[in-house]
Amino acid sequence: MLHTSYIEISKSALKHNIKFIKEHLHDNVLLSSVVKGNAYGHGIEQFIPIAEDCGVNHFSVFSADEAQRVKQVLQTNSDIMIMGMLDTDQLEWAISNEISFFVFNFERIENTLKTAKRLNKKARIHIEIETGMNRTGFLKKNINKLLSYITQNLDYLNIEGFCTHFAGAESISNFYRVQKQIKLFKNIKKEMNLPEFSDLKFHAACSAAAIRYPKTQMDMVRIGILQYGFFPTKEVLIDFLSKSKSKNNPLKRIISWKSEVMDVKKIKMGEFIGYGASYFANNNMKIAIVPVGYGHGFSRSLSNRGRVIINGHLVNVVGIVNMNMMSVDVTDLNEVKVGDQVVIIGKQGNFEISVGSFSDYSEQVNYELLTRLPGNLPRIVVE
Numbered sequence: 001m002l003h004t005s006y007i008e009i010s011k012s013a014l015k016h017n018i019k020f021i022k023e024h025l026h027d028n029v030l031l032s033s034v035v036k037g038n039a040y041g042h043g044i045e046q047f048i049p050i051a052e053d054c055g056v057n058h059f060s061v062f063s064a065d066e067a068q069r070v071k072q073v074l075q076t077n078s079d080i081m082i083m084g085m086l087d088t089d090q091l092e093w094a095i096s097n098e099i100s101f102f103v104f105n106f107e108r109i110e111n112t113l114k115t116a117k118r119l120n121k122k123a124r125i126h127i128e129i130e131t132g133m134n135r136t137g138f139l140k141k142n143i144n145k146l147l148s149y150i151t152q153n154l155d156y157l158n159i160e161g162f163c164t165h166f167a168g169a170e171s172i173s174n175f176y177r178v179q180k181q182i183k184l185f186k187n188i189k190k191e192m193n194l195p196e197f198s199d200l201k202f203h204a205a206c207s208a209a210a211i212r213y214p215k216t217q218m219d220m221v222r223i224g225i226l227q228y229g230f231f232p233t234k235e236v237l238i239d240f241l242s243k244s245k246s247k248n249n250p251l252k253r254i255i256s257w258k259s260e261v262m263d264v265k266k267i268k269m270g271e272f273i274g275y276g277a278s279y280f281a282n283n284n285m286k287i288a289i290v291p292v293g294y295g296h297g298f299s300r301s302l303s304n305r306g307r308v309i310i311n312g313h314l315v316n317v318v319g320i321v322n323m324n325m326m327s328v329d330v331t332d333l334n335e336v337k338v339g340d341q342v343v344i345i346g347k348q349g350n351f352e353i354s355v356g357s358f359s360d361y362s363e364q365v366n367y368e369l370l371t372r373l374p375g376n377l378p379r380i381v382v383e
C-alpha cells in the first residue's frame, strides 16, 4: 500500500446493521440502501458488493456519476435510483441504462418524455412531491395536471413510485412540520388509487422516519446512515433506547481509519511544538508524528484537541494539525516506535474512537465527517 493511512470496512458489522434495519421494517417494505456521497465515505466500490451479499438489491444515489459507479460494481441486477441531479445528457444515459430517477418539476418530465421518445425506451420514474421541505418536488396543486400529462404518455413513462422527503425527522423540534408532511403525503396517496398506477411504490422515510415514525415506511424506505452503524442524531438513539427499554446502541460502526507512527521525538520543557506557539511543552515530552493531516480529512479544527489510539492508549493531538501530519503526545507510553499502528477511528485495546467523538460542533457531524473522508484513501473490506 502506498498510502499513509487506510480505511477498513467491516462486512460483519454491515450484516448486523442490515439485520437490525430489516427487523424494524414492516413486512414487504423494500429497503433501498442510500449510497450517495461515496456511500457516506465508505467507498461505493467496496460497499456495494458487501451490501448485495447482505441481501440488499436496491441502491439510491444523488447523481449519474454515482449511479455509474454503483452499476460498475453490481454483482446482481440490483436496482439503482437517482434521487437528485440529472441534466439532459445524463437523462439519456439513465434511460438507456434502465436506471430509475426522481422527477420533481415539469421541465424534467418534459425532457424525460422527449428523451425517452428519441431513444424509443420507457423511462422509469419516481414522482417527487413537495410536502413541506421546500426543496424539490411537485406542488399538490399541480398533481392533476401532472397526472393527465403522465396518463397521456404511458408508452414512454413508467411511473414506478411516488415519494417525498421529510424536513428533519431526526429532531423532535420538527415534529409538527413532519406530521404535516406525513398527513399531506397520505392524502395524496389516497387520491392516487387509479388502475394505471396499481403497482406504484410509495416512499418517504429516511433512517430517522423509518425508526421513529414506522407508519411512514409504506412500500419502500430509503436508508442511509443507519446501515453504516449510526443513528441520525443522539436524539433518535435515545428515543429508540427508551422505547425498546434497552441500554445499548444496537448498531455497529463499520468504518475504521488507521495509520502508523512515522517518527518519535523527545521535546525539552519550554519548547513549542509544531507551527507557531499553539502548544507549549510544560514538561519534557515525547511525541509521535502521524502522517495524517487535514489534507487527508483530519480537520485542522482538531488541533490541540483531537485524539488517536496508539498501543492501546488514547493520546492527544498536540499543536496544529498540518496538511499531511499531526503530532500526538506519547510521553506516558513506554514503548512507542516507528511503524506502530495508529487508530484514528475505531477500536484498539480497551479504547474506541467513534466518528461522533471527533467533534461536537454540529448535530449531523457523522454525515459530514464521513462524506469528507477523501475518496482516494484505500478502503479495505475485512470480515
Ligand SMILES: *Cc1c(COP(=O)(O)O)cnc(C)c1O
Binding pocket: 034, 036, 083, 165, 205, 206, 207, 208, 222, 223, 224, 225, 226, 232
Ligand atoms: C440522504 C437521503 C436519504 C437517507 O437519509 P438517512 O438519514 O441517511 O437515512 C433518504 N432520502 C433522500 C431523498 C435523501 O437525500
